[in-house]
Amino acid sequence: KAGVTQTPRYLIKTRGQQVTLSCSPISGHRSVSWYQQTPGQGLQFLFEYFSETQRNKGNFPGRFSGRQFSNSRSEMNVSTLELGDSALYLCASSLGSEYNEQFFGPGTRLTVL
Amino acid sequence: SQQGEEDPQALSIQEGENATMNCSYKTSINNLQWYRQNSGRGLVHLILIRSNEREKHSGRLRVTLDTSKKSSSLLITASRAADTASYFCATDAGGTYKYIFGTGTRLKVLA
Numbered sequence: 001k002a003g004v005t006q007t008p009r010y011l012i013k014t015r016g017q018q019v020t021l022s023c024s025p026i027s028g029h030r031s032v033s034w035y036q037q038t039p040g041q042g043l044q045f046l047f048e049y050f051s052e053t054q055r056n057k058g059n060f061p062g063r064f065s066g067r068q069f070s071n072s073r074s075e076m077n078v079s080t081l082e083l084g085d086s087a088l089y090l091c092a093s094s095l096g097s098e099y100n101e102q103f104f105g106p107g108t109r110l111t112v113l
Numbered sequence: 114s115q116q117g118e119e120d121p122q123a124l125s126i127q128e129g130e131n132a133t134m135n136c137s138y139k140t141s142i143n144n145l146q147w148y149r150q151n152s153g154r155g156l157v158h159l160i161l162i163r164s165n166e167r168e169k170h171s172g173r174l175r176v177t178l179d180t181s182k183k184s185s186s187l188l189i190t191a192s193r194a195a196d197t198a199s200y201f202c203a204t205d206a207g208g209t210y211k212y213i214f215g216t217g218t219r220l221k222v223l224a
Contacts, residue, residue, distance in 0.1 A: 004155075031210070033210075033212065035214075042214060042215075042216050042217065043201065043203075043214035043217075044214075045211050045212055045213065045214075048210045048211065050210070055210045056209050056210050056211040057211075058211065090155060090156065092156075096210075098143045098144065098205055098210065099143065099144055099161070099163060100161075101146065101158045101161050102146065102158065102203075102212065103158055104148075104155040104156040104157070104158070105155055106154060106155040107154065107155050
């Protein structure tokens, strides 16, 4: 079974631009969560989607948004990029119940110049 | 602040020794998960322990959970150089599908 895939793996943008990251979950998984990882703040939860509905979100500004498609693939978008948005963005997929393990993708390394 | 806090922050041991790392959290949980991360790559799932379980094993890994103390520990027995990584605990904050990660323990196993 193929694992979680994320594209692109690396991205360089400049301040003020916007970016879209993509995540394809494990086949059969209906939940996708997104996390931001930085050296200073560690791993922080962005949002979680299940069957195209956002079930929970973290404490991030509205510049961070996401969506999930009917095939469970998910995208997250960051608008008006700031230097502090430079981070490793990880997505994780699971079957979607509270007792299911999350499986992570390799991440997208975003650098904002 | 993050719900999970691991200690120690860093641990250095010799190959063959056991490594123990601890995680504390703040609110009620449905489950707690442990993950490993190598050099800023994706996280690898190690073990999930439910709130009504006290201990769980997987190969050389042993996880305990004490809900009265809101703490968990991960024991890696007979460590290998390949175990060198950062280890994180994550809690589900009471079934909200919102996982809160700890600050992580950086483990270095010396050959």
